[in-house]
Amino acid sequence: MNSVEIIEQLSNAPGVSGFEDEVIHAAGKYMGPAFSLEEDRIRNLFIHRTACECIASQKNLPKVMLDAHSDEVGFMIQSVNTSGTLKFLPLGGWNPQSISAHAVKIRNTKGKWIKGVVASKPTHFMTPDEIKKPVNIAGMVIDIGATSKKEVTEKFNIRIGAPVVPDVVFSYDSENDLIFGKAFDDRLGCAALLEIMKSHVQNDMAVDVVGVLSSQEELGLRGANISVKKTNPDVAIVLEGTPADDTFNTNDFIQAGLRKGPQIRHMDKSVLANPRFVKFAIDIAEKNKIPFQEAVRSSGGTNAGVINLHDRSVPTITLGIPVRYIHSHHGIATMTDFTNTVKWCKQILKNLNRDIIEGF
Numbered sequence: 001m002n003s004v005e006i007i008e009q010l011s012n013a014p015g016v017s018g019f020e021d022e023v024i025h026a027a028g029k030y031m032g033p034a035f036s037l038e039e040d041r042i043r044n045l046f047i048h049r050t051a052c053e054c055i056a057s058q059k060n061l062p063k064v065m066l067d068a069h070s071d072e073v074g075f076m077i078q079s080v081n082t083s084g085t086l087k088f089l090p091l092g093g094w095n096p097q098s099i100s101a102h103a104v105k106i107r108n109t110k111g112k113w114i115k116g117v118v119a120s121k122p123t124h125f126m127t128p129d130e131i132k133k134p135v136n137i138a139g140m141v142i143d144i145g146a147t148s149k150k151e152v153t154e155k156f157n158i159r160i161g162a163p164v165v166p167d168v169v170f171s172y173d174s175e176n177d178l179i180f181g182k183a184f185d186d187r188l189g190c191a192a193l194l195e196i197m198k199s200h201v202q203n204d205m206a207v208d209v210v211g212v213l214s215s216q217e218e219l220g221l222r223g224a225n226i227s228v229k230k231t232n233p234d235v236a237i238v239l240e241g242t243p244a245d246d247t248f249n250t251n252d253f254i255q256a257g258l259r260k261g262p263q264i265r266h267m268d269k270s271v272l273a274n275p276r277f278v279k280f281a282i283d284i285a286e287k288n289k290i291p292f293q294e295a296v297r298s299s300g301g302t303n304a305g306v307i308n309l310h311d312r313s314v315p316t317i318t319l320g321i322p323v324r325y326i327h328s329h330h331g332i333a334t335m336t337d338f339t340n341t342v343k344w345c346k347q348i349l350k351n352l353n354r355d356i357i358e359g360f
């Protein structure tokens with residue numbers, strides 16, 4: 001399976017927070033028997049190269065946690081209306097204006113995905129005043145084409161609490177090096193993590209690497225709260241699909257443009273990245289001529305926010321693959337930015353050792 005194919009599988013897999021099962025399954029299948037896989041009770045997946053476990057412990061190598069989150073933003077069914085439409089709540093951060101009129105899929109009690117459309121009051125029935133006002137989530141429903149509450153529960157087998165994902169199919173435009181799809185935040189990070197884990201030659205490295213697909217990031221970094229304790233790393237690298245800002249920012253403010261390379265964050269709302277680790281990573285990118293972008297963000301947050309506060313503090317950096325329009329149905333990214341992120345992270349791992357980590 002090549003990079004595009006694993007991204008396609010992970011992007012298409014439905015996995016809102018708490019329901020990451022199909023993402024974890026696809027990742028496990030891709031890694032194969034050379035890796036030990038372990039799941040905890042909150043659906044975090046820990047990936048470790050089996051053959052290296054004994055080598056690593058003998059050498060007592062410092063441990064690097066590679067983190068990416070497996071969940072995506074979506075919704076949960078809250079109640080069923082008499083008309084057969086469904087009320088819902090968001091899982092993760094959504095701009096209400098980008099929800100309405102999009103297609104979704106709802107998992108029913110049989111495990112089957114049912115097609116639906118997010119609907120709001122049609123323009124024909126709105127007053128002139130209503131037309132002017134933005135519609136909030138409370139004014140929207142999901143319509144699956146049912147005509148009664150009974151039909152929803154008995155024919156479509158949908159109960160409240162059902163997870164809902166955007167109904168979007170991945171596509172790749174090889175001619176223009178573009179990928180389109182849902183959940184690039186953070187399935188691009190997950191795909192990069194799997195590729196890095198698969199390709200690195202651990203025997204040649206002075207660090208032991210544990211890959212973690214953390215759950216429920218979109219609900220407040222919940223999975224990482226647990227996974228960092230189990231991993232207990234010496235340093236961590238968080239791989240993210242980061243929001244691209246090049247379509248609405250002026251040139252001076254662009255810190256996540258498409259085709260401009262992976263982004264390294266100095267800070268966001270959740271963390272101030274370890275400055276010495278950031279410098280180490282930037283030096284490596286410059287030495288290897290890997291394009292990169294630096295960001296100082298007043299908003300946003302990643303699992304680095306909880307990982308860096310573990311124990312005596314874990315020096316942590318976040319590398320982000322720029323994605324246009326994350327937290328909406330459709331993301332746009334480039335394979336070049338993805339490949340450069342994998343390349344950069346591999347070089348960082350290759351150059352890390354105990355002395356350097358102590359210096360952080």
Ligand SMILES: [Zn+2]
Binds near residue numbers: 186240241
């Ligand atoms: Zn994310």
